[in-house]
Amino acid sequence: MxxxxxxxxxxxxxxxxxxxxxxxxxxxxxxxxxxxxxxxxxxxxxxxxxxxxxxxxxxxxxCDYACAYNQLATCCLLLGDLTACVEVSEALLQRHNRIAAAHHHIAVALYSQEASANEQGAGPNQERRKRAASALRRAKDLQRGKSWGQNEDDMLEALGGDDPLPKKPARTWLFHAWRL
Incomplete structure (x- = not known):
């Protein structure tokens, strides 16, 4: 079954x-x-x-099971543990550096950290924004055409500016692989 x-x-x-x-x-x-x-x-x-x-x-x-890493990062993101999401995604990318969803998770987590900091009155953190934008562009390069949408375009545009980032609900990409 x-x-x-x-x-x-x-x-x-x-x-x-x-x-x-x-x-x-x-x-x-x-x-x-x-x-x-x-x-x-x-x-x-x-x-x-x-x-x-x-x-x-x-x-x-x-420790080489990419699907499990990816879904663990998804859970971290959905639970709001943004630092853990980045750490898990980076661990996945050390083993499998061409998984678009891992780059996307990093971008979403860093975007969310920046939006939260902005909401609490902090100014823009250009280093975090650049890192998030870089991860998002890498995800776009690696994805297979179905995952990228207007939400990602909006995130990328917002990360390029100095205005406070609007909070967005976490959106994750699916990653499927079959193992025997």
Whole structure:
């Protein structure tokens, strides 16, 4: 049983497969793939802290598992732990430097840090803005044409100026890879 619905364009049905992935984790508690899929079930439910716990265990089981790193960074971002998001994404990029979503996570986290600082009255931090813009441009270069949108164009434009950054809800990019 997998989370894949019938049809090539169907989204995964994590709820239908949840019990199977939970059983896989119970049977193989150090298996990176089982832990990753257990995390995906929780991520789909909106249980970001528990999903992050599963993704962290998956990374601990296989420190080269790009999917788990990426989703751990996603959880950090969604939980508002922006520093951890950057650290996890950088660790992923040390192993796999061409993953657009990791560059995007760094850009969104740094943008969010800057927007929060601006909201608290701090002036623009040009170094952080340049780093965020650089990460966002790298994400654009690496993405496959479906992820980039107006939101990213707006972020890039805002990062180039001195005006306080508007707060935006975190938007993450999907990253999929299959491992056997």
């Amino acid at each position: 997998t989370a894949r619905k019938k049809g090539s364009n169907a989204s995964p049905d994590w709820r239908a497969a949840a019990s199977f992935y939970d059983e896989a984790v119970q049977m193989t508690p150090r298996n990176a793939a089982a832990l990753y899929f257990g995390g995906m079930v929780r991520l789909a439910r909106g249980s970001y802290a528990m999903a992050g716990f599963f993704f962290a265990r998956s990374v601990a089981a296989d």
